Amino acid sequence: xxxxxxxxxxxxxxxxxxxxxxxxxxxxxxxxxxxxxxxxxxxxxxxxxxxxxxxxxxxxxxxxxxxxxxxxxxxxxxxxxxxxxxxxxxxxxxxxxxxxxxxxxxxxxxxxxxxxxxxxxxxxxxxxxxxxxxxxxxxxxxxxxxxxxxxxxxxxxxxxxxxxxxxxxxxxxxxxxxxxxxxxxxxxxxxxxxxxxxxxxxxxxxxxxxxxxxxxxxxxxxxxxxxxxxxxxxxxxxxxxxxxxxxxxxxxxxxxxxxxxxxxxxxxxxxxxxxxxxxxxxxxxxxxxxxxxxxxxxxxxxxxxxxxxxxxxxxxxxxxxxxxxxxxxxxxxxxxxxxxxxxxxxxxxxxxxxxxxxxxxxxxxxxxxxxxxxxxxxx
Amino acid sequence: xxxxxxxxxxxxxxxxxxxxxxxxxxxxxxxxxxxxxxxxxxxxxxxxxxxxxxxxxxxxxxxxxxxxxxxxxxxxxxxxxxxxxxxxxxxxxxxxxxxxxxxxxxxxxxxxxxxxxxxxxxxxxxxxxxxxxxxxxxxxxxxxxxxxxxxxxxxxxxxxxxxxxxxxxxxxxxxxxxxxxxxxxxxxxxxxxxxxxx
Numbered sequence: 419x420x421x422x423x424x425x426x427x428x429x430x431x432x433x434x435x436x437x438x439x440x441x442x443x444x445x446x447x448x449x450x451x452x453x454x455x456x457x458x459x460x461x462x463x464x465x466x467x468x469x470x471x472x473x474x475x476x477x478x479x480x481x482x483x484x485x486x487x488x489x490x491x492x493x494x495x496x497x498x499x500x501x502x503x504x505x506x507x508x509x510x511x512x513x514x515x516x517x518x519x520x521x522x523x524x525x526x527x528x529x530x531x532x533x534x535x536x537x538x539x540x541x542x543x544x545x546x547x548x549x550x551x552x553x554x555x556x557x558x559x560x561x562x563x564x565x566x567x568x569x570x571x572x573x574x575x576x577x578x579x580x581x582x583x584x585x586x587x588x589x590x591x592x593x594x595x596x597x598x599x600x601x602x603x604x605x606x607x608x609x610x611x612x613x614x615x616x617x618x619x620x621x622x623x624x625x626x627x628x629x630x631x632x633x634x635x636x637x638x639x640x641x642x643x644x645x646x647x648x649x650x651x652x653x654x655x656x657x658x659x660x661x662x663x664x665x666x667x668x669x670x671x672x673x674x675x676x677x678x679x680x681x682x683x684x685x686x687x688x689x690x691x692x693x694x695x696x697x698x699x700x701x702x703x704x705x706x707x708x709x710x711x712x713x714x715x716x717x718x719x720x721x722x723x724x725x726x727x728x729x730x731x732x733x734x735x736x737x738x739x740x741x742x743x744x745x746x747x748x749x750x751x752x753x754x755x756x757x758x759x760x761x762x763x764x765x766x767x768x769x770x771x772x773x774x775x776x777x778x779x780x781x782x783x784x785x786x787x788x789x790x791x792x793x794x795x796x797x
Numbered sequence: 798x799x800x801x802x803x804x805x806x807x808x809x810x811x812x813x814x815x816x817x818x819x820x821x822x823x824x825x826x827x828x829x830x831x832x833x834x835x836x837x838x839x840x841x842x843x844x845x846x847x848x849x850x851x852x853x854x855x856x857x858x859x860x861x862x863x864x865x866x867x868x869x870x871x872x873x874x875x876x877x878x879x880x881x882x883x884x885x886x887x888x889x890x891x892x893x894x895x896x897x898x899x900x901x902x903x904x905x906x907x908x909x910x911x912x913x914x915x916x917x918x919x920x921x922x923x924x925x926x927x928x929x930x931x932x933x934x935x936x937x938x939x940x941x942x943x944x945x946x947x948x949x950x951x952x953x954x955x956x957x958x959x960x961x962x963x964x965x966x967x968x969x970x971x972x973x974x975x976x977x978x979x980x981x982x983x984x985x986x987x988x989x990x991x992x993x994x995x
Contacts, residue, residue: 425939427958431855433864441875442843444876445846448880449879699869719877738876
């Protein structure tokens, strides 16, 4: 076994030194930020005590003290809302309007603005219908539509595993999904006779429906392109040489935003590339703002706001966030913060409100639920 | 903070001894560093970073086999450690705590990448990579064979043969039964056997 030891321990790694050089300033800054956010005296003891409840609650308390003690203030402490009520239900903090979709290892859940929750099914992936009156989920070989209270409306079974379902954005007449690398569509009522193959070489990227039509669908190809098709005629409307692992149309249908590795690419409705914006790291999650002018992106353990008209990033939050969704009015960004098992609401003025105990309230005992969608104010 | 160039944090040559299990004297030093970081010492954090970064990066890389992802994972692990340092129990060793974060995160990332098959993203990144970086990091059969295993099997191999963890320690780190660790090790070694013999 010594050969195995030696090979694994001694083999030179690509980019290790460069990675350390890039990472050290970030880690150093995190410590400085944490130090600033602590109270000047007796802080460690009080912070440790508070952290038994939750890290964010401690940061909020420390932040309030730090804000009073330090003119510079601590950005994280300054931004956490000081009126959090630890006894309130986790989801009571959600703003009015819309339902949140959460995914965990145990399935998909809907959370209403009044804090009520509903398990939708044991789905591995899911999405809302245009007005949030239904959700579509996949589990294994099955595609299932359910109401927001979990009543199954229809189920479609296929021979192999399904993923990335997407309900059309117009009147909700169609659902697109991927079966392996095949792009397929089925009518919104689940009629099995309407189910058909659209393309054979689709990349494993959730297809994006044009918001003004139930016929126009954009998907990523395995060969590194984006293609927009008319699902009725199966004709290609346009094709652009852009690789993507995330696609979203702006709400007005004028812009398509593709994210690929360290780039955000903005295209117009005819597939012309308008601009390519570099990111400071590989994008992990992405949520286009309802205005279509900017997006929240998770890169390198941070959430940044990226303007789509200029190569500019602004840090919104530092932490390992694994799910993002904008509220219908675009005033609030909901984030699932895996590090501490909390959800966060980033509101106007970059104020942050935390929601603790989300796993417990959902009854999702096996794994932290991540934010997977937020729809719709008029639902 | 020190004005040293950041590249100085990484040794110029591989240092196998650094990857061996932590000795008692080193453990005492580690406890002192953690205590000082808890007090806000940037110098102590720098020393901890210098000691732990190569291991964190190596563990991440050997599971994900992608430099950019390994960097993100190791960096996120350090950020998580800094954010949670006040809660850290100094009686416990720091290294295994970090390795657990890194390896579990690497497994998650690899699973997600398998699902998404980020071929396009990888191609885009390698096109942007500096020309002096090797595009194919390992020519060795063993490491190439490791890449053929599932992320869960890779993680077990890395913890066993890079960090010398016992199956029991691996089971705790990955939150799985010890029997599963043993069976994964056996299966992984079977798969790696040919490469090792070569």
